[in-house]
Amino acid sequence: xxxxxxxVNQMVQSVTNPKDQKQxxxxxxxxxxxxxxxxxxxxxxEQQQEQxxxxxxxxxxxxxxxxxELLEGAADAAAAAVPEAVAAAAxxxxxxxxxxxxxxxxxxxxxxxxxxxxxxxxFLTNTGTGKGISIAAxxxxxxxxxxxxxxxxxxxxxxxxxxxxxxxxxxxxxxxLSAYLPDRRSELSAGVVRKLRGATGFSAVEVFRKxxxxxxxxxxxxxxxxxxxxLLKGVLxxxxxxxxEALQERAARIYDKYxxxxxxxxxxxAEGVERKATCRALxxxxxxxxxxxxxxxxxxxxxxxxDLRMIFGATDExxxxxxxxxxxxxxxxxxxxxxxxSSAADSAAQGEQGSQPSGxxxxxxx
Numbered sequence: 001x002x003x004x005x006x007x008v009n010q011m012v013q014s015v016t017n018p019k020d021q022k023q024x025x026x027x028x029x030x031x032x033x034x035x036x037x038x039x040x041x042x043x044x045x046e047q048q049q050e051q052x053x054x055x056x057x058x059x060x061x062x063x064x065x066x067x068x069e070l071l072e073g074a075a076d077a078a079a080a081a082v083p084e085a086v087a088a089a090a091x092x093x094x095x096x097x098x099x100x101x102x103x104x105x106x107x108x109x110x111x112x113x114x115x116x117x118x119x120x121x122x123f124l125t126n127t128g129t130g131k132g133i134s135i136a137a138x139x140x141x142x143x144x145x146x147x148x149x150x151x152x153x154x155x156x157x158x159x160x161x162x163x164x165x166x167x168x169x170x171x172x173x174x175x176x177l178s179a180y181l182p183d184r185r186s187e188l189s190a191g192v193v194r195k196l197r198g199a200t201g202f203s204a205v206e207v208f209r210k211x212x213x214x215x216x217x218x219x220x221x222x223x224x225x226x227x228x229x230x231l232l233k234g235v236l237x238x239x240x241x242x243x244x245e246a247l248q249e250r251a252a253r254i255y256d257k258y259x260x261x262x263x264x265x266x267x268x269x270a271e272g273v274e275r276k277a278t279c280r281a282l283x284x285x286x287x288x289x290x291x292x293x294x295x296x297x298x299x300x301x302x303x304x305x306x307d308l309r310m311i312f313g314a315t316d317e318x319x320x321x322x323x324x325x326x327x328x329x330x331x332x333x334x335x336x337x338x339x340x341x342s343s344a345a346d347s348a349a350q351g352e353q354g355s356q357p358s359g360x361x362x363x364x365x366x
Contacts, residue, residue, distance in 0.1 A: 057128075169200040173207065174214045181228040190235045204236040209246040212289075216250075221285050223327045230294045243295050244302035247286060251311045254282050261312040263321065283312055284322045291323075 111119075124130035155161060176196050180188040197207060211232060219225050233243055258279035265273045289295055290306040297303060309319060 169202070170210055172196075173200050173202065173210055177211055177232075181231075182224045185228065185231055188231065188235055190237065193232075193235045204238055205242050205246050208232055208236055208238060208243065209250055212246060212250055216282055216285050221288075221327070226289070226292060226327065229289065230292075233295060240296050240300055240302040244290075244306045247290050247296070247306050248311070251286055251306075251308055254279065254286070255311055258282070261314040261318055261322075263318055279312075280322055283308060283314070284324050287319065287322065288324045288327075 124134050173196065176192075177188075180192070193204075193207065197204070200207075202210065208229075212229065215221070215225050215229065238246075258275050261279055261283055262276050263280070265276050268276065287308055290303070290308065291298065296306060308314065309316070314322075
């Protein structure tokens with residue numbers, strides 16, 4: 001029978017090869033132990049993985065709660081979430097290193113900077129905690145940028161900043177023109193003035209008016225000064241009407257600052273006498289410029305708009321007394337002595353007898 005034959009063969013082999021049978025049994029027991037140890041390691045790994053997932057879920061819930069409170073304290077939420085995220089990442093890394101060391105006996109090389117960067121990016125983009133940190137940091141940086149931008153705009157558009165920019169542009173205009181006038185008058189061209197207008201943003205009439213104000217206050221009023229104004233009119237391409245407009249506007253501003261033209265200053269304070277003397281000097285210079293034919297043609301419609309008597313409330317007698325006949329220094333000194341002579345002496349004497357206090361307006365006492 002075949003079954004009996006196999007049984008006999010097995011009995012013969014067991015009798016003839018007892019060592020082989022024992023070796024097989026030992027290998028089988030060792031294999032079972034290895035399988036059992038592997039199952040235990042897999043169970044331990046699964047438990048650790050479950051712990052990691054639970055920790056990540058808890059951290060994600062915390063991050064979502066922190067993101068809900070970002071409007072009340074984005075900076076605090078970010079500062080509180082960062083240590084937890086770092087600790088979770090460190091714990092995860094330690095567990096992974098421990099598992100690798102248990103499963104293999106090979107030495108693990110330290111991570112490079114690029115690997116750490118990739119791990120951080122992966123954590124911030126693929127985990128709940130990382131997304132919460134990213135949202136918090138983005139809101140915080142966005143709010144900071146908007147606040148800084150708003151404060152910069154407020155500072156730039158404040159009246160003080162605007163006035164400072166205007167003063168700087170006026171200073172630039174005067175300095176650039178003074179580099180040519182009067183010594184290098186022949187080098188001043190329309191191209192130079194056009195570049196200056198582009199740098200300051202002033203129109204042609206504004207350039208003329210602003211340099212006119214500088215000339216009236218700071219420069220010696222002589223033939224060279226008048227020639228410079230005529231040249232400036234030409235390079236700016238201004239018409240008689242535009243020059244008359246600039247002269248009229250400057251006269252109106254002088255009136256607003258110094259008041260009505262007065263030759264008799266009896267009863268004025270010392271400050272009032274000085275203000276009226278300045279007003280008379282500026283009136284005389286403006287009167288000469290408005291009556292200068294190369295600037296404004298006499299008898300034209302533009303000339304009629306520059307009637308300084310209407311602006312300053314002056315009489316024909318006042319105009320005749322303050323009109324500059326020639327531009328020689330002697331005539332100017334005589335005019336200034338006429339303006340400041342007896343009136344200043346009379347006002348000073350009356351001030352000693354009990355005139356108005358210096359804080360009062362510069363009007364005649366009643």
